[in-house]
Amino acid sequence: MVKDVPCMRLVIDENRCKGCNLCVLVCPYKIFREGKKPNRKGIVVPELDRPERCPNCRLRQLYGRTICGLCQLICPDQAIDWIGEEPYEHMKVAIEY
Ligand code: SF4
Ligand code: SF4
DSSP states (O other), X not given: OOOOOOEEEEEEOTTTOXXXXXXXXXXXXXXXXXXXXXXXXXXXXXXXXXXXXXHHHHXXXXXXXXXXXXXXXXXXXXXXXXXXXXXXXXXXXXXXX
């Protein structure tokens, strides 16, 4: 049996983010995109494009350390973090041709 893969979810804390878009500039995977709409505080928080592609989401718990982490390092407001998620469930997928 394959072991469950620990994973994490990338989150932006909207209460801290000031919409500077530095994270958009530095992410090598282009996971952050400039936001479109201001939130209730008038801040345009970046959007996340398929954040599960971030190596931290998949590998941080496995290796016990931050991988890449550029976005978190550059964020002036400590608004970026990863939170634990339920392990992926292994499913049998039937593909029809
Ligand atoms: S850790 Fe690296 S790859 Fe992951 S979202 Fe941040 S900058 Fe992008
Ligand atoms: S770097 Fe931090 S404060 Fe700036 S837009 Fe990204 S999450 Fe928000």
